[in-house]
Amino acid sequence: MSAIRALRQLSTVSCRVAASRSASLAARSRLVSSVQVRAFSASARSFGQGTADVALSNSLSEELKYEKESVADSDKEPDFLREFKAQGKWQIEDIPYNDEVTLSRKFGNENMRLTFSIVDVRGEHDEGLDNESASEEGEEDAAQEEEVLTTYPIRASLSITKSNSPAALAIDMMCQEGQFVLENIAYYQDGNLVNHSTAEADWKRRGIYMGPQFDTLDVSLQDEFDKFLQERGVNESLALFIPEFAEFKEQAEYVKWLEGVKGFVDA
Template sequence: MSALRALRQLTASSSRSFAARTAPRSVARAALAARVAPVASRAFSVSARRFGEGASDVALTQRLEEELKFETADYPNGQRAEPEFLKAFKAQGTWAIVDVPGLDEVTLTRKFGNEDIRLIFSIADIQSDQQPEFEEEGAEAAEEEDGADEEGVTLHSYPIRCSFSFTKASTPGALTIDAMCQEGSFVIDNISYYSDAKVGTELTAEADWKRRGFYLGPQFDTLDVSLQDEFDKFLQERGINQTLAYFVPEYSEYKEQKEYVSWLTNVKTFVEA
């Protein structure tokens, strides 16, 4: 499966469970249910007129509001401050972040010599083995899932699929790499070459269809070890390293939280209208 086609299938294939998020939120929802329950028992004959046409609108709006308050409780002045890891990443000035609100995918771009490098990953890959129904089990799972390396950097055990592309203005071809980002490293699946850069990099249905018939290259782990080592050096030199592998899951969680808060706000506004 080509890198870009795999990315375009992420949303469809993902359960969108985001269990890493749901453990603490499930606790909040349980507590909120107890607080909101008395409100839900009120008569809605009058209030329902203010919230659309349904008698359930008031209760739903109350719960959305409570969830929104919980998720933004630590936001100063109602606005989430930019986290330190993101400030540090931007300060390096190596990669530019393209993050469109409302979309699952995030794109990082950079120049290296005469090369244009692009990395695409999706927050739809966030997942966990936690069981959020039980608070204690969820907490234990969270401790087991997120470890730390010797320098105290948080490790995320869930894999995030990444697609790298390399193009040059001086040549029409494109090199693409399918990889998994997990626990501070990129595990390469395969490296593909396309003689037409547009076919290899464009995110259109036509380009995706054309890529289906192309040879994707051998499985990376079947290559000679010395060749694998040289490819690793090739990527390291271009900033595709441990630092970037730590950043991808951290930013995925950061963006997922932003999208969730935005979703709560938009749904609440719609129900209230």
């Protein structure tokens, strides 16, 4: 075999080897890419149908971790709640995942139900955050904000029914700065309308005279109503407890909300 022919054959073999290696590398690259795509797709499918599910789940996890770490001994009953229960006057009806809380008690032949919502807490938090972002006075404004958060107004509704009377009273009021500010007192001939949440009961309530604005009543009459409620435990102690419990429940509901949403996204 001549040197030139041998050189040509060697060149041909080298080209074939190079081409074979190039094809092998290309095939391997396609295989790795395919595996990565399948793995990512499988991961995305495990979090529903969207590609953003994993990132959202991670963000929810971080927020959940922060909220749990920021509340010390979150699994323990706080002192203020334990002391309130120890008094044995009011029973707390706190349903998980609900906005409203009801305090109930008996006084003589009367049944009393005081209902308030944690919605006012969320609204106050949002307003506080807006004020903080717009503030330029640093720590002094932060201290003022903290003070506001402990005295924010919470709307409450008190119903009083009697076992020997078909009628009832419904009192709308604001709980603020350790006191109740009465707005109006409505009288119901049919006491069943006060606590029923049916559409029919709601329709009937709309047509009932709700009474005058409380602050337009004679001052002596206002004083007597205040004494009437004080005797029944609607007093400063209760007015201080409600915002504190509303804050406590709002935090607990937020944590449950984070857990629920994360569980749904991960499903």
